Amino acid sequence: MLTGYAINENEKVDLEGSISLTDFLRQTIAKTDNLFSEAVSAKKLKEQLFASIEITEGKVNNPVTCLLKIKDKKSGYTFETSIDLIVE
Secondary structure: OOOOOOOOOEEEEEEEEEEEEEOOOOOOEEEEEOOOOOEEEEEEEHOOOOOOOOOOOOOOOOOEEEEEEEEEEEOOEEEEEEEEOOOO
């Protein structure tokens, strides 16, 4: 089980999340701002945190930076991570 977030009275965690892909020239390739449309089960949070990305067409200026941001709405705590990808 993941820890560090606030659990409400219904055993759920209320999160905000976004993921974005930006190329070397800082052009946004894709962005999703609402990864969590509703509160999620605290017990199954680890299984519910995943992301899938697909770049299907066009020329990309490598590297592509994937940025994931998550915020606990109740506590205000945040988590942010990024990874640089090479698209071939």
